[in-house]
Amino acid sequence: MNAEVVAVGTELLLGQIVDTNSSWIGEQLALAGIDSYLQVKVGDNRDRIRTVLETALGRADAVIVCGGLGPTQDDLTRDVIAEVMGVELVEDPEVVERLHEIFGRRGRDMPANNLRQALVPVGATRIAQMPGTAPGLVCPVGDKVIFAVPGVPWEMREMITGTVIPELRRRAGDTGVIRSRVVRVWGHSESGIAELLADRLDELDRTGRATIAFLASGIEGLKVRVTAKAETAEAADAVVAEEVAEVVDILRPWVFSDDDETMEAVVLRMLRDRRLTLGVAESLSGGLIASRLVSVPGYSDVLRGSVVSYASEVKFDVLGVPVGPVVSDDAAAAMSEGACRVLGSDVGIAVTGVAGPAEQEGVPAGTVFLASTVDGVTETAMLRFPGDREQIRQFSVITVLDHLRKRLVAGV
Amino acid sequence: MNAEVVAVGTELLLGQIVDTNSSWIGEQLALAGIDSYLQVKVGDNRDRIRTVLETALGRADAVIVCGGLGPTQDDLTRDVIAEVMGVELVEDPEVVERLHEIFGRRGRDMPANNLRQALVPVGATRIAQMPGTAPGLVCPVGDKVIFAVPGVPWEMREMITGTVIPELRRRAGDTGVIRSRVVRVWGHSESGIAELLADRLDELDRTGRATIAFLASGIEGLKVRVTAKAETAEAADAVVAEEVAEVVDILRPWVFSDDDETMEAVVLRMLRDRRLTLGVAESLSGGLIASRLVSVPGYSDVLRGSVVSYASEVKFDVLGVPVGPVVSDDAAAAMSEGACRVLGSDVGIAVTGVAGPAEQEGVPAGTVFLASTVDGVTETAMLRFPGDREQIRQFSVITVLDHLRKRLVAGV
Numbered sequence: 001m002n003a004e005v006v007a008v009g010t011e012l013l014l015g016q017i018v019d020t021n022s023s024w025i026g027e028q029l030a031l032a033g034i035d036s037y038l039q040v041k042v043g044d045n046r047d048r049i050r051t052v053l054e055t056a057l058g059r060a061d062a063v064i065v066c067g068g069l070g071p072t073q074d075d076l077t078r079d080v081i082a083e084v085m086g087v088e089l090v091e092d093p094e095v096v097e098r099l100h101e102i103f104g105r106r107g108r109d110m111p112a113n114n115l116r117q118a119l120v121p122v123g124a125t126r127i128a129q130m131p132g133t134a135p136g137l138v139c140p141v142g143d144k145v146i147f148a149v150p151g152v153p154w155e156m157r158e159m160i161t162g163t164v165i166p167e168l169r170r171r172a173g174d175t176g177v178i179r180s181r182v183v184r185v186w187g188h189s190e191s192g193i194a195e196l197l198a199d200r201l202d203e204l205d206r207t208g209r210a211t212i213a214f215l216a217s218g219i220e221g222l223k224v225r226v227t228a229k230a231e232t233a234e235a236a237d238a239v240v241a242e243e244v245a246e247v248v249d250i251l252r253p254w255v256f257s258d259d260d261e262t263m264e265a266v267v268l269r270m271l272r273d274r275r276l277t278l279g280v281a282e283s284l285s286g287g288l289i290a291s292r293l294v295s296v297p298g299y300s301d302v303l304r305g306s307v308v309s310y311a312s313e314v315k316f317d318v319l320g321v322p323v324g325p326v327v328s329d330d331a332a333a334a335m336s337e338g339a340c341r342v343l344g345s346d347v348g349i350a351v352t353g354v355a356g357p358a359e360q361e362g363v364p365a366g367t368v369f370l371a372s373t374v375d376g377v378t379e380t381a382m383l384r385f386p387g388d389r390e391q392i393r394q395f396s397v398i399t400v401l402d403h404l405r406k407r408l409v410a411g412v
Numbered sequence: 413m414n415a416e417v418v419a420v421g422t423e424l425l426l427g428q429i430v431d432t433n434s435s436w437i438g439e440q441l442a443l444a445g446i447d448s449y450l451q452v453k454v455g456d457n458r459d460r461i462r463t464v465l466e467t468a469l470g471r472a473d474a475v476i477v478c479g480g481l482g483p484t485q486d487d488l489t490r491d492v493i494a495e496v497m498g499v500e501l502v503e504d505p506e507v508v509e510r511l512h513e514i515f516g517r518r519g520r521d522m523p524a525n526n527l528r529q530a531l532v533p534v535g536a537t538r539i540a541q542m543p544g545t546a547p548g549l550v551c552p553v554g555d556k557v558i559f560a561v562p563g564v565p566w567e568m569r570e571m572i573t574g575t576v577i578p579e580l581r582r583r584a585g586d587t588g589v590i591r592s593r594v595v596r597v598w599g600h601s602e603s604g605i606a607e608l609l610a611d612r613l614d615e616l617d618r619t620g621r622a623t624i625a626f627l628a629s630g631i632e633g634l635k636v637r638v639t640a641k642a643e644t645a646e647a648a649d650a651v652v653a654e655e656v657a658e659v660v661d662i663l664r665p666w667v668f669s670d671d672d673e674t675m676e677a678v679v680l681r682m683l684r685d686r687r688l689t690l691g692v693a694e695s696l697s698g699g700l701i702a703s704r705l706v707s708v709p710g711y712s713d714v715l716r717g718s719v720v721s722y723a724s725e726v727k728f729d730v731l732g733v734p735v736g737p738v739v740s741d742d743a744a745a746a747m748s749e750g751a752c753r754v755l756g757s758d759v760g761i762a763v764t765g766v767a768g769p770a771e772q773e774g775v776p777a778g779t780v781f782l783a784s785t786v787d788g789v790t791e792t793a794m795l796r797f798p799g800d801r802e803q804i805r806q807f808s809v810i811t812v813l814d815h816l817r818k819r820l821v822a823g824v
Binding site: 304 | 442455696721769796
């Protein structure tokens, strides 16, 4: 079974958007053991989309088309697929109803051209998942198939995971099960991690019982993915579990999750287990710590809030930082303690630093002071990060959370 | 003149790396007025690379191949191009010398397989720029041409800018220039905007003097891109300016930038022009407003900070919200006024609401109350947004900033 991916959108060719959808789909196909030899980007042009689809269908067993399912005149994917299938488009009454319902909930009238989204080629079926206003389509063409999914990432992902991959595996008659798990680490370089795992990688290369892949992922940490294929889910899970145990054993000082959790989720769970609440004071991270923490659902009882003290006076007046240099150990410590006091939390964390590009108070860009307050004891650390403003902010956030995590693990 | 882009690398298909090179090359081609109708990703497989190159050459005037020029066995681009040209590979003594020099500088012996990088198809010429160890190639095939550049982004970019684009323009005898500008709007649906612009789109279709494309971009707003091609940059700019003026005229109530600025940048500039400082109080957005605002460099004098009052007690104790329902007009108003008071700012904005998935205090998910305080006068608004937690948060952020923007425009 092999599937090609076609991303539709002139904005992709013009470089206005980077096509991350194809990469994500490629990854899902690989994890499911489905080959993908070619991925194409094509603009919003009827003839060219048609040629690309027909050529892809000529080579591959299945084609996944992503994008061009919106309501506007330049959304051509539906029309072209109907041409390729040699059928008419008909209005799907269920989709029409669904669209009216969505716009009704928003308290808005539905613009007439949205009805274009309800058109389905005769013989095609609608993908069950429909998180937005664009229905996905399963379109049989002889013994092959075209899947059409929207270009909106979260809509696309739900459909690929819920329908496209299972349907491709069913068509492949694939009874093998692929499982994988991600170990996340922080505080060591990608090449350093690879070196530590070198023997393990050699052995897996020899035995073929599993694979290990790395991916540096900014604020998400460094991901180490362990993948295995077996006849049953239980067997694959067992191999993955054994291999993950080996990896965790080797990388223990840097592992913060053995099951793909974010640093935020890990820290929030540890705090809840210890019945502790958290207050945050942030300067250069500018709300990013709080913003990441609230993205983890179900912890509103743990997180009290954050004081984003961007102006120095807010540090002095609201958080009680002593008037003086605000990029310093002392300032970070006072911010962390101030967060506990002002927000009424048991535990505090704080970040202050220079995101750059220019230095500040004579302190070079990339310098970050962080602090955590646990059981009334405040500890600080200083780091120098490479990178641009955004990278420095991201590294600061995951590092201050890791700082707190290590103190909670140590029980201090 | 039209050029296709081929990115070579199995890791691209597997989603281990996102292909940002093609996007960047696509943008450079568009800016140079060179059409690019197709971009393809292909794995490190000799037959498939050859098929892709030959097919692309059949359709396009030029093909830019990116990647597969390294020293290892799976770097196949050189070999395949020689096959397509029907010629041998010969060692380029200048490249050999250059390689020895590079490794010498690094104080290392050159591994023998690096000499593969000195192989050049007979009839091809080396691209003058060579920032790394992989030489780029200009390979004539009949009256067409293949350019080969490395996959390492900075090496690729230097060669594309220095040789590939100028050579393509020379071959095109083309002095045409493409220019584009993005108008950003908020507060109306993509399909509604498309309907308002329908007449305009029809006219442009007929006259071909410019094109308009839409892109819903979450927290970035809805982008309306106007593009025109002309003999000179000045002429193209003039057409774009005229067409942007038409678009802005039609969409005026929803336009927040006629030159691709973010909502944050627009609001911060308006505040600075009026010598006003800003304080933020946020609940469901959880720091995202502040985080977006600090991403705009150079406005640390405008933004005082943000109180992320996630727990109700923080709203009561820190911001002075009256004890009672915290998802309400009253709470939003008190938060906005509290932000001004606590953070010492002239202007305040606040967001409270239910991100979901569950309702809160009997208020359904997606309900958002926002407020702004300008000149001591507080106004509130209630909205119901569709989508998941993340979308609801994003919509809240751009909407509260737009709320403030409109009040500043109105001079209230």
